[in-house]
Amino acid sequence: xxxxxxxxxxxxxxxxxxxxxxxxxxxxxxxxxxxxxxxxxxxxxxxxxxxxxxxxxxxxxxxxxxxxxxxxxxxxxxxxxxxxxxxxxxxxxxxxxxxxxxxxxxxxxxxxxxxxxxxxxxxxxxxxxxxxxxxxxxxxxxxxxxxxxxxxxxxxxxxxxxxxxxxxxxxxxxxxxxxxxxxxxxxxxxxxxxxxxxxxxxxxxxxxxxxxxxxxxxxxxxxxxxxxxxxxxxxxxxxxxxxxxxxxxxxxxxxxxxxxxxxxxxxxxxxxxxxxxxxxxxxxxxxxxxxxxxxxxxxxxxxxxxxxxxxxxxxxxxxxxxxxxxxxxxxxxxxxxxxxxxxxxxxxxxxxxxxxxxxxxxxxxxxxxxxxxxxxxxxxxxxxxxxxxxxxxxxxxxxxxxxxxxxxxxxxxxxxxxxxxxxxxxxxxxxxxxxxxxxxxxxxxxxxxxxxxxxxxxxxxxxxxxxxxxxxxxxxxxxxxxxxxxxxxxxxxxxxxxxxxxxxxxxxxxxxxxxxxxxxxxxxxxxxxxxxxxxxxxxxxxxxxxxxxxxxxxxxxxxxxxxxxxxxxxxxxxxxxxxxxxxxxxxx
Numbered sequence: 227x228x229x230x231x232x233x234x235x236x237x238x239x240x241x242x243x244x245x246x247x248x249x250x251x252x253x254x255x256x257x258x259x260x261x262x263x264x265x266x267x268x269x270x271x272x273x274x275x276x277x278x279x280x281x282x283x284x285x286x287x288x289x290x291x292x293x294x295x296x297x298x299x300x301x302x303x304x305x306x307x308x309x310x311x312x313x314x315x316x317x318x319x320x321x322x323x324x325x326x327x328x329x330x331x332x333x334x335x336x337x338x339x340x341x342x343x344x345x346x347x348x349x350x351x352x353x354x355x356x357x358x359x360x361x362x363x364x365x366x367x368x369x370x371x372x373x374x375x376x377x378x379x380x381x382x383x384x385x386x387x388x389x390x391x392x393x394x395x396x397x398x399x400x401x402x403x404x405x406x407x408x409x410x411x412x413x414x415x416x417x418x419x420x421x422x423x424x425x426x427x428x429x430x431x432x433x434x435x436x437x438x439x440x441x442x443x444x445x446x447x448x449x450x451x452x453x454x455x456x457x458x459x460x461x462x463x464x465x466x467x468x469x470x471x472x473x474x475x476x477x478x479x480x481x482x483x484x485x486x487x488x489x490x491x492x493x494x495x496x497x498x499x500x501x502x503x504x505x506x507x508x509x510x511x512x513x514x515x516x517x518x519x520x521x522x523x524x525x526x527x528x529x530x531x532x533x534x535x536x537x538x539x540x541x542x543x544x545x546x547x548x549x550x551x552x553x554x555x556x557x558x559x560x561x562x563x564x565x566x567x568x569x570x571x572x573x574x575x576x577x578x579x580x581x582x583x584x585x586x587x588x589x590x591x592x593x594x595x596x597x598x599x600x601x602x603x604x605x606x607x608x609x610x611x612x613x614x615x616x617x618x619x620x621x622x623x624x625x626x627x628x629x630x631x632x633x634x635x636x637x638x639x640x641x642x643x644x645x646x647x648x649x650x651x652x653x654x655x656x657x658x659x660x661x662x663x664x665x666x667x668x669x670x671x672x673x674x675x676x677x678x679x680x681x682x683x684x685x686x687x688x689x690x691x692x693x694x695x696x697x698x699x700x701x702x703x704x705x706x707x708x709x710x711x712x713x714x715x716x717x718x719x720x721x722x723x724x725x726x727x728x729x730x731x732x733x734x735x736x737x738x739x740x741x742x743x744x745x746x747x748x749x750x751x752x753x754x755x756x757x758x759x760x761x762x763x764x765x766x767x768x769x770x771x772x773x774x775x776x777x778x779x780x781x782x783x784x785x786x787x788x789x790x791x792x793x794x795x796x797x798x799x800x801x802x803x804x805x806x807x808x809x810x811x812x813x814x
Contacts, residue, residue, distance in 0.1 A: 229624075229628070229631075230613060230616065230617055230628070230631045233613060233631055233635065234610070234613055235248075236248060236360070237358075237360045237606065237609065237610075237635075238358060238360070238550055238606055238609060238610040238613065239358070240357040240358055240553050241353075241357055241358065241359055242357060246359075248359050249353075249359050251359075252349075252359035252360055252362060252363045253349055253359065253362070253363075255363050256345055256349045256362065256363045256366040256367070257342065257345060257346070259366070259367055259370060260341050260342055260344075260345040260366065260370050261342075263341075263370045263371065263373070263374050263653065264337065264338045264341050264342075264370075264374070266374065266652075266653050267337070267374045267380055267653045267655045268334065268337075268338060270653070270655065270657045270659075271334040271380075271655075271657055272334060273659065275663070276659075276660040276663040276666070276691060277657050277658065277659050277660065278330060278333075278657065278658050278660070278687070278690050278691065279333065279334075279377075279380060279381050279382065279655070279656060279657055279658070280377065280381070280656045280657070280658055280701075281377065281381040281383045281656075282330065282333055282381070282382070282383070282690055283658070283686045283687060283689070283690050283701045283702075284307055284701050284702050284704070285307060285311070285381075285383040285384070286319070286329050286330065286333050286382070286383070286690065287304070287307075287329075287689035287690040287693075288301075288303075288304035288305075288307050288308045288689070289316075289319045289320075289323070289329035290329055290693050291304070291308075292319065292320050292323040292324075292329065293323055293328070293329075294674075294693075296674050297674055297693050298689070298693075298695055299674065299675050299695075300675075301695045302710070302713055303689070303695075303696065303702050303714075304689070304695075305477075306478055306707070306710050307702070309476065309477065309478065310707075311384070312384050312415075312416060312417055312418065312419060313416055314413065314415075314416025314417040315383075315384045315387070315416070315417050315418075317416075318417075319332065319333075330690060332382075333382040334382070336382040336386070337379050337380045337381075337382055337386065337655075340379050340382075340386055340387065340389065340390055341370065341373060341379055343390040343394075344369070344373070344379065344389040344390045344393060345366045345369075345370060347390060347393035347394045347396075347397050348362070348365055348366045348369055348393050348595070348598065348599065349362040349363070349365070349366050350362070350397055351393055351396050351397040351400065351560075351599065352365040352366075352599050352602055352603075354397065354400045354401065354555065354557050355400070355554060355555060355557045355558050355560060355561070355599065355603070356553065356554050356555070356558065356602070356603045356606075357553060357555065358550075358553065358606055360602075360606055361602035361603050361605070361606040362602060363602070364601065364602040364605055364606070364642050365598045365599045365601065365602030365603075366598075367642055367643070368598045368601055368602070368642065368645070369594065369595065369598035371645045371646055372594055372598070372645075373389070374652070374653035374654070374655055375522065375646075375649060375652060375653060375654050375655075376520075376522065376594075376655075377655065377656040378591065380655030380656065380657075381655075381656070384417055384418045385418060385587070385591070387413075387414075387417040387418045387421075388414075388418045388420070388421045388591045389591065389595065391410055391413055391414045391417060391418065391421055392414070392421055392424065392425070392591070392592065392595065393595060394406075394410045395407060395410040395411060395414065395421075395425050396428075396560055396564070398410055399428070399429075399432075399456065399560075400557040400560060402452055402456075404455065404456065404459065407456065407460065408459060408460060408463055411425055411460055411463050411464055411467070412463055412467060414464075414467070415463075415464065415466075415467025415468065416467070419467065419468060419471055420582070420583060420587050420588065422464045422467060422468055423571050423574075423582070423588065424564075424567050424568060424571060424588060424592055425460065425464065425567075426460070426461055426464045426567075427566070427567030427568075427570050427571055428560075428563050428564065428567045429456060429457045429460045429461055429464075430457065430461075430567075431563045431566050431567060432448065432453050432456070432457065432563065433447060433448050433453055433454065433457050434446070434447065434448065435447065435448055435449075476707055476709070477709075478707040478708075478709040478710035478713075479707050479708035479709020479710065479712070480707070480708055480709075481580050481581050481706060481707060481708075482580045482705060482706050482707070482708055482711075483579075483580065484579040484580070486708065487501065487502070487579065487580060487705070488502055490705055491765040491767065492703070492705055492762075492765050493705060495508075496761075497761070497765060498700060498703075498761050498762050498765065499515070499704075499705060500513070500514070500515070501513065501515045501516050501584075502516070503516070508524075511524070512524035513586065514586065515584045515585075515586050516576075516584070516585055516586060517585075517586055518569075518572055518585075518586070518589050519589070519590070519593070520589075520590040520593060520594055521586075521590065532597055532601075534597075534600070534601035534604045534605050534641075535596070535597035535598075535600035535601045535604060537604040537608065538600045538601070538603055538604035538607070541604060541607055541608075547611060548607040548608070548610070548611050549610070549611075549614070550606065550607045550610040550611070551603075551607050554603065558603075561596055561599065561600055564592050564595070564596045565593075565596060567592075568588055568589045568592045568593060568596075569589070571588035571589075572585050572586075572588045572589045573585075575587075575588055580706055583706070605638060605641065605642070609634060609638050612634050613631060613634065616630045616631055616634070658687065660684075660687055660691065662684070662797055662799055662800065663691075664797060665684065665746075665795070665797060665800055665802075666687065666688065666691040666692040667692075668795045668802065669688060669692035669694050669744070669802075670691075670692040670693060670694065672694060672743070672744065673743075674693075674694070675695070676694050676695065676743040676744060677695045677696075677697060677740060677741055677742050677743050677744075678694055678695065678696050678697065678742075678743065678744045678745075678746055679696075679697045679698075679721050679724075679736075679740065679742045679744070679745050679746070679805070680696065680697070680699070680721075680745065680746035680747070681718075681721060681722065681725060681748075681751070681760075681763060682746055682747065682748045682751070682800065683699075683700065683760075684746070684748075684799075684800065685698075685699040685746060686699045686700060686701035686702070688746075697717050697721060697740055697742065698714050698717040698718045698721060700762035702714065703715070703718065703762065715766075717740070718762075718763075718766060719766055719769055720736055720739070720740070721736070722757075722763060722766055722769050722770060722773060723736075723769050723773075724736035724737075724785070725745075725747075725751070725773075725783065725785050726752075726772075726773035726776050726777065726783045726785075727783055727784055727785075728776065728781060728782075728783055728784065729784070730784050730812045732784075733784045733785065733808065733812060734809060734812050734813075737805050737808065737809055738809075742805040743804075743805050743806070744794070744802055744803065744804065744805060745785065745802070745803040745804075745805055745808065746800060746801075746802050746803075747785070747789070747800065747801045747802075747803065748799060748800060749798065749799055749800065749801060752777060752782075752783065752786045753777065754774065754777045754778045756777070757770050757773055757774045757777070758774060784812070785803070785808070788803055788807075788808050788811065789801055789803065791807065791811055792804050792807035792808050792811065794807075
């Protein structure tokens with residue numbers, strides 16, 4: 227049976243040599259568990275060919291143009307999402323298609339690579355801060371558990387890159403490796419520019435020194451020349467990388483202002499893209515887009531690392547009770563620097579609302595990484611104190627020492643590994659499992675320039691799974707660029723008006739205006755509750771109310787009367803109408 231000395235040797239003894247066996251074992255375990263959690267998530271992704279991530283439906287579909295330049299001709303939706311994609315992210319997918327990957331298939335594989343890179347940098351950064359490999363293992367374990375219960379890395383979209391690139395930046399910064407650090411900053415600008423603001427904030431904070439003297443906090447400038455070297459060169463590169471974004475004039479109008487946003491139904495507390503909440507606590511802390519904290523923490527799904535990381539802060543108040551804490555290196559200052567930079571950018575993003583996109587983007591990712599590392603340190607410090615107590619108080623009873631020590635190991639393992647078992651569904655990477663592939667197979671056979679009008683939720687999947695143009699859908703209705711949102715909102719309003727209109731002239735005019743080829747209907751599209759149950763449609767306002775009144779009064783809209791004559795495809799859930807048939811029928 228492993229004795230208490232052996233447990234201390236393997237779990238809480240510092241390692242200072244890269245050749246130490248313990249380092250190899252713990253790093254190997256970190257990679258192994260990263261693979262285990264990743265394969266659990268990828269099982270969902272590759273369940274069948276019609277599974278896609280929720281965010282792919284807006285950020286990846288247009289990349290099919292790399293395989294066939296004739297796809298999505300004159301499509302404002304594809305053009306818009308292509309215009310806002312970071313250059314490095316676009317180039318990576320373009321290269322993947324040159325190799326032979328389909329964009330959707332590559333998107334499913336990419337998270338595995340990102341998770342492994344994230345795991346590696348998280349482990350080595352943790353070791354740089356606290357030279358105990360078991361703490362690095364726990365940090366990576368907790369971070370990977372969180373990764374596959376959120377929508378970030380599994381999405382394979384630009385925000386997925388903040389995890390490996392931010393951790394890499396912190397690692398090279400701590401190692402004082404200038405060139406790799408600058409390369410990482412450059413990559414941040416190419417893949418996820420918002421990350422540059424966090425890195426820049428940390429570089430600025432490292433120029434300051436905080437000291438407490440006579441009960442007063444004093445701030446002074448760093449005396450280390452390397453801090454200025456990293457700060458000046460890093461901030462210069464960050465500025466150069468951000469300059470094109472600052473100078474770029476969007477073809478889709480200016481960025482939404484606070485005043486404009488507060489007037490949009492979709493951004494209200496009950497809206498589809500809710501941002502402005504009446505409850506200040508929810509607005510500032512728990513809003514998915516406006517709040518300081520990661521959204522899942524506010525849904526009573528707070529991971530164990532959250533509470534353990536708070537424990538680390540308390541340990542600094544009683545350092546003598548946690549002697550292992552003294553092994554932390556000077557680089558532990560990175561943890562409060564991450565917090566400071568994140569809070570600063572969060573407040574700035576609120577001040578210049580929507581110009582730096584969403585405020586929550588500057589805290590939720592960095593907080594997850596910070597608390598995972600802090601939790602690994604805190605748990606090992608607590609475990610070390612427990613082992614010391616057992617060793618001191620049960621010296622005369624070795625069997626009891628073994629029992630208590632192993633019990634402590636069991637509690638540590640339960641706390642570290644138990645989070646997924648508390649979840650109702652784990653992993654939960656937000657993949658969309660499409661249950662009616664025959665619809666997309668039918669639409670994919672239609673001409674490439676076909677335009678499909680639909681208010682169905684399944685219209686969200688058409689560009690990704692059938693590579694055909696849609697007029698509008700809930701997933702692509704992003705309100706953050708005024709010109710783009712006005713176009714999409716007008717299309718949605720016109721489509722809603724036409725679909726439930728009693729006047730054939732309105733239907734004819736709509737088809738002619740938007741060159742519609744097919745009209746996709748849900749089989750229950752004309753039930754009285756159809757619009758009320760759809761948050762996206764109900765946000766349209768008076769048109770939605772009028773359409774609901776039409777259905778409630780059991781009147782028969784023009785399109786409803788076309789279902790038999792102009793139907794070209796049907797499933798239990800959908801009906802596809804030929805718009806040209808509708809036109810010719812109405813002209814008679």
